[in-house]
Amino acid sequence: MRQMTLVAFLQAQNCTNLPSSWRHPQSRTDSWSADYYRHIGRVLEAGKFHLGFFDDRLSMPDIYGHDHAHTVRHGIRCVKMDAVTVLTVMGMATERLGLGATYSTSYYEPFHVARLFATLDLMTDGRAAWNVVTSLNDGEAQNMGREQVIEHDLRYDRADEFMEVVFGHWDSWEDDAIVQDKASGLFAHAEKVHRLDHKGRFFRSRGPFTVPRSPQGRPVIIQAGQSGRGKRFGAQWGELIFVVYPNIAVGTRDYAGFKAEVAGCGRNPEEVKITHLVNTVAAATKMEAEDKWALIDKLPLEIDALSLLSEALKEVCDELERWFLERACDGFVVSATHVPGAYEDFVGFVVPELQRRGLFRTDYAGKTLRENLGLPVPSVAAWRGTRAKLQGWS
Secondary structure (H helix, E strand, C coil): CCCCEEEEEEECECCCCCHHHHHCCCCCCCCCCHHHHHHHHHHHHHCCCCEEEEECCCCCCCCHHHCCHHHHHHCCCCCECCHHHHHHHHHHCCCCCEEEEEEECCCCCHHHHHHHHHHHHHHCCCCEEEEEECCCCHHHHHHCCCCCCCCHHHHHHHHHHHHHHHHHHHCCECCCCEEEECCCCEEECHHHECCCCEECCCCEECCCCCCCCECCECCEEEECCCCHHHHHHHHHHCCEEEECCCCHHHHHHHHHHHHHHHHHCCCCHHHCEEEEEEEEECCCCHHHHHHHHHHHHCCCCCCCCCCCEECCHHHHHHHHHHHHHCCCCCEEEEECCCCCHHHHHHHHHHHHHHHHCCCCCCCCCCCCHHHHHCCCCCCCCCHHHHHHHHHCCC
């Protein structure tokens, strides 16, 4: 039976997507502490979430007046830590929860990103995911040594080659390369560890890669591009897709269109999960939900904005069920109005009702993220076949 995928949309910063969330009476005030993220991880794992995923940008918001003063004064995402480091803390506090972080193809080298996420995958026993972004604002470019962001389509052309290099390195070690025969002194079969020797338009990377494959083969790829070029990139490389649809009619249309594009890339559409962003205020009754929303509604300043699904528990679950059953999505990316309370409410109220309806699992299917998402372990170099078909390679 088809069941929902649930992803928590996290931030390694002082607030959630709602900039004023730090002012909520139930928001913790230690969002830069290890215990804060350990607690979130345990809450999500108790709710059987597939993945906790960290959004990230490499700059502080300062577009308003080209000055960071208002950002700092009002706590608008002014503290933003390295997501992979924070993810590692969560990984040590959990056993089954998938762990995803954002990393840009515009400001790092492919070998570095490949090694970083392959190591994270090993250290979490096959639970890692990489959210691939190309970065889109000049503030990030200026922090990373450039005056402005790379032109949109060129960023994606560069990202395609970036992925080829990363995947090439991830496929360097065959699954049975390591022997560790102490008697003979053979650690690994040299003929089963391959050098990439990539020389392309944007990147040069020799190898051999220094990290063997994990129990899930390689990290799961997350993508959220919404432009035409971004969708093509996601259809080629993505395994977990984040979307924001304005209504269910658009959702069902675009869901079917994207799945068709995945098939056009020579991939199995059932092995690509599409998850829709939702903000929920959950409670046992509609009155309690409205009371919670009234409190949240008082928090934003003029510079803040957020739309929320604030209904009785049944109505929230009815709406999630409708989107899922009408195939507008395969699941949801759950954004929080405040942390950790919003996730505690979702796990305490919404998850049990979804489980009662048979829409969401009652336990993890396995140890790795791929097992829990129902995705196969990719064989070495499997991606090259579909990529070759697209580019006319022999």
